[in-house]
Amino acid sequence: MATDPARATNDPLTSDAFRRAIPLFIPAIPFALVLGVAITESAMPTGVAWSTNIVVFAGAAQLATVSLAATATWFTLVATAAVINLRHVMYSAALSPRFTDQPRWFRWVGPFFLIDQLFALSSVRDELSSRDWRRFYLTAGIFFFVSWTLTVTLGMLVGSTIPTAWRLDVAPAIMFAGLVVLGLTNRPGVVAAVTGAGVCFLALDVPNNGGILVGAISGVAAGYLADLAQSRRATDAAGAS
Amino acid sequence: MSTAAALSAVLAVALITYGSRAGLIVFLADRPLPVSATRALRYVGPAVLSALTVNLIAGGKGASGVEGAEVAAIAVCIVVAWATRNLIAALGAGMVTLWVVLALL
Incomplete structure (x- = not known):
């Protein structure tokens, strides 16, 4: 061509x-x-x-x-x-x-x-x-x-x-x-997405569409904590073996 | 939205977008991000995009703005995206579901 x-x-x-x-x-x-x-x-x-x-x-x-x-x-x-x-x-x-x-x-x-x-x-x-x-x-x-x-x-x-x-x-x-x-590559990502969507839904009545930001911040926090927990478990497993 | 408000919003988004891409390259070259920042940034995408999906479905009308057909379309889109990893297939399946459910209701 x-x-x-x-x-x-x-x-x-x-x-x-x-x-x-x-x-x-x-x-x-x-x-x-x-x-x-x-x-x-x-x-x-x-x-x-x-x-x-x-x-x-x-x-x-x-x-x-x-x-x-x-x-x-x-x-x-x-x-x-x-x-x-x-x-x-x-x-x-x-x-x-x-x-x-x-x-x-x-x-x-x-x-x-x-x-x-x-x-x-x-x-x-x-x-x-x-x-x-x-x-x-x-x-x-x-x-x-x-x-x-x-x-x-x-x-x-x-x-x-x-x-x-x-x-x-x-x-x-x-x-x-x-x-x-x-964009989901791991379990903490799923936690972040589900939390972001769920919290945004609960916060739909927050004025000025602020629910997006509330949902996003909650989702990031949840994903961060899930990631932290996952890597702790991985470290523990590596330490135990 | 007035032209002035729209223009200033677009300019603000443009500056923020450029800043997020250029900041570390232009101003902080070679200074790596702390591990905790990287860990948190990884989940910004899924968290904000899923919240945005819910918000757009509600269309500014609260939970009453969510239509059954929209929920069905999103659900099918998620399943197809998960199974095929193909955005075109997921979007197509979601739209077809929307049309079918709207026609049936």
Whole structure:
């Protein structure tokens, strides 16, 4: 295929970045389309909601921002997006050694692109030199950024033609439920998710959608304690043997 | 939401997002996070996204905003996501369940 970006270049590192990035982008396509529809239905002006692609570039935080605009206060909306983005601190911590010997401009520009997929790709390329790693990171990062923005925009065009009877307004909630399940890797994670959902349900009457934050904080605390208990048990078992 | 409120909210989210990605790289290069912080951060994703799911289903109307069809759709989505580890399949199954239950009710 002439338009396949992986073949559009003869540079091995660039084609390698495309070849690894494309399969990771495919599962994000329905998410981007759902976000596009949510942008057209957002209580925010459409242009402002669309601008999250350019200035935020974080799918879950974007979806929360445009969906919560209808019901939440300014503070709850911003705080929820902030909490959703906390996981990036982990990515940034894990990748920071690879940034220490990079030029200053890249240390400022690089983090903007740090989405889950880019972390997954770039954190496992320790064999690349600083310069090659930077090129790999930026190539994949810019690919994700451009593809994401185009696909979300496509979702906006498609979304406005879909009848409301299809109830696409429910799609973001279903999307988030699926994302939770796919993100679960251990039992403390399940404890965190169930606690977060349960406490949020009990706290639905907290004003200004504050139940999200109450649920989130309870969920993190429960997950933390479950993780602590699990590693204690593992230590005890190792000590006993 | 007014244009000014929406714009300032988006800008705040943008700055916070960038800060969470860049903070440790730009300002604290090579200073590792304490173990307890890493342990807690690991559970931020599941906790906040599941709380957000519940909140969006309620749609700002408290527990009365939760429709049976939505609960069925979420339940099917969870089962399919668990069984297939495939987000597209989970989303599709959830939406189909929503349509079927809405048509039956």
